[in-house]
Amino acid sequence: MQEHNASPFNTVPPVVVALCLVIFGIELAFTLGGQGLVGGPGAVGWRLGALQEYGFGPQYFWYIWESGTFPFDVVKRFLTYAFVHGSMTQTVFVCVFLLAMGKMVGEAMGEIAVLVIFVTSAIGGALAYGLLVPGNVGLFGGFPAVYGLIGGFTHLLWLSLGRVGAQQARAFSLIAFLMGVQLLFAVLGQVGILPGGNPDWVADLAGFLTGFGMSFFLVPGGWARILQKLRQSR
Structure with missing residues (x-):
């Protein structure tokens, strides 16, 4: 019999719930502080100070x-x-x-694996952004890290399609759509049709590639397949 009182978070890995709670908790503090509901007058500047x-x-x-040099304040x-976002809308997405x-x-x-992909994709996105933009x-928000998880999901789909002999390029449909929308908004922003035009898509794409690449090592049996490929190449 179906358990109607079961928590909707039961099937979500605890590390994912924890990351969401941290991200949303920070945003909630910024939002309430900006409205003067917590923190006193100085709370209005919490978001700007955090950025x-x-x-x-x-x-x-x-x-x-x-x-x-690698000073901690920079690294x-x-x-x-x-973990710092520009608005509640960005945080919710x-x-x-x-x-x-x-x-x-x-x-x-x-x-x-989720935590490793999240962290490495955030770092990979920042590295690409710093090098290419x-x-x-400024760069802020969790989308590069989330795109890394999309890269992990894409890798799983890519492997699944390969096992059944289907066209593996279909696994990249989601990222192609998302990046297409991002590039369209970037172009429209650059020409003044829409506001914005920030080059965040560079970090997002780098995050995706980082997550996809890390999945070769993190997916079950990944190390064995890599070692097998190395032996075959000798």
Whole structure:
């Protein structure tokens, strides 16, 4: 008999729920503080202060490149930017994708794999953004990390299609659609038809590629397949 009182989070890996709670909790504090409901008068500036303190920008990448030093205040930004968002809307979309993709990737690869993909994809997105995006346009929000989980899901679908002899290129339909929409908005923003035009898609695509690549090692049996390929190539 179906359990009607079962929690909707029962089938979602705890690490995914924890990441969502952290992300949404931070956003809730910013939103309530901005409305003057918590924190007093100074809370109005919490979001801006967090973006300045934890956000990422190309200047931080080039500082490390040119100085050869790794100060914690700079290095932390390669990951912390993924937990600070510009609005409640952005946060909700990130959490929805995180819950959906994290559930599927976690069920197939395990909780540790979800956390590894999330972290490495956030870092990979920041590295690509710092290297390829000119100027000092800020990067914030969890989409590069979430796109990494989309990369993990795509890898699983790619393997599944290969097992049944289907066309594996079909696995990339979701990312092709998402990046197509992103590029369209970027172009329309650049020509002034729509507001924005930020180059965040660079970090998102890098996050996807990082997640897809990491999945070769994290998917069950992945190491065995890699070692087998290396032996065959000798």
